[in-house]
Amino acid sequence: MTETIEQKCISKGVKLTDQRRIIARVISDSKKKYGESDHPDVDELYNRVSQIDAKISIATVYRTVKLFEEAGILTKHDFKSGKARYELNDDHNHLIDIKTGEIIEFVDEEIEELQKKIADKYGYNLVDHKLELYGIKKK
Amino acid sequence: MTETIEQKCISKGVKLTDQRRIIARVISDSKKKYGESDHPDVDELYNRVSQIDAKISIATVYRTVKLFEEAGILTKHDFKSGKARYELNDDHNHLIDIKTGEIIEFVDEEIEELQKKIADKYGYNLVDHKLELYGIKKK
């Protein structure tokens, strides 16, 4: 397994508190408990965190995910739904079922390559990218 | 030139009012007046609309862009900036300069094809997609 969130915090100089450790654990456990394509929003994280320590406030959850995002630990997604959703920083794309909201993650080398090539063509170095496909399940 | 917004409204059964006509015109004129990569947010649209008719309220602008979006006339973008931005519905992608915020539009047949292929591979028909590249200008 790769570095834990706690290890990443230490190596990035992010101070650890009980609250942050709990939030980190909830995020790390998310995929195990809720399936591969779990992308909780802050409310949902707050619910899960509350079950471990009911005294943690939602403001702390907001502050923590922002902190983790800035430290490059989490990735924030907006999709088409109003609220921001978070997941561990990892380089993949999303295929979203517009009927059910189900999210499928995928990586495709060919697309990664093409993206770099396109940025290059316009005189840019690619530093980030976002690809979302919206689809309807075939019968 | 292709259909105007007004023509699209008529063919989609969207009732036309003075306010909507003005908003439509402002959007149509956007690229001409403000450059190829103009993606105004609602505030900015409201400013431009106000110069033509100061009595149009921002609520109407909100209602109208939403209406146009639902009619498939406009596309809403979120990028990384809090507020929603709009542009005429057209099938292209965005390359965003993370230093300056400049937006470059591009289309790439190869990427379009790949996207369809990927959706297909997971058993989906592609109905929409979003590709954003974030880059830094090369020296």
Next chain:
DNA sequence: TTATTTGCAAACGGTTTGCCGATTA
């Protein structure tokens, strides 16, 4: 000890909505 963090509640900013008079088809 000193800087940072947390919880609380209030503020914020973009967006939506209820009401009711005005306008469209």
Next chain:
DNA sequence: TAATCGGCAAACCGTTTGCAAATAA
């Protein structure tokens, strides 16, 4: 005329923030 729309201001909702007490290093 019937149905829809627009202006206003208030409500909404996700997110941020000021403050004072609590805590990490």
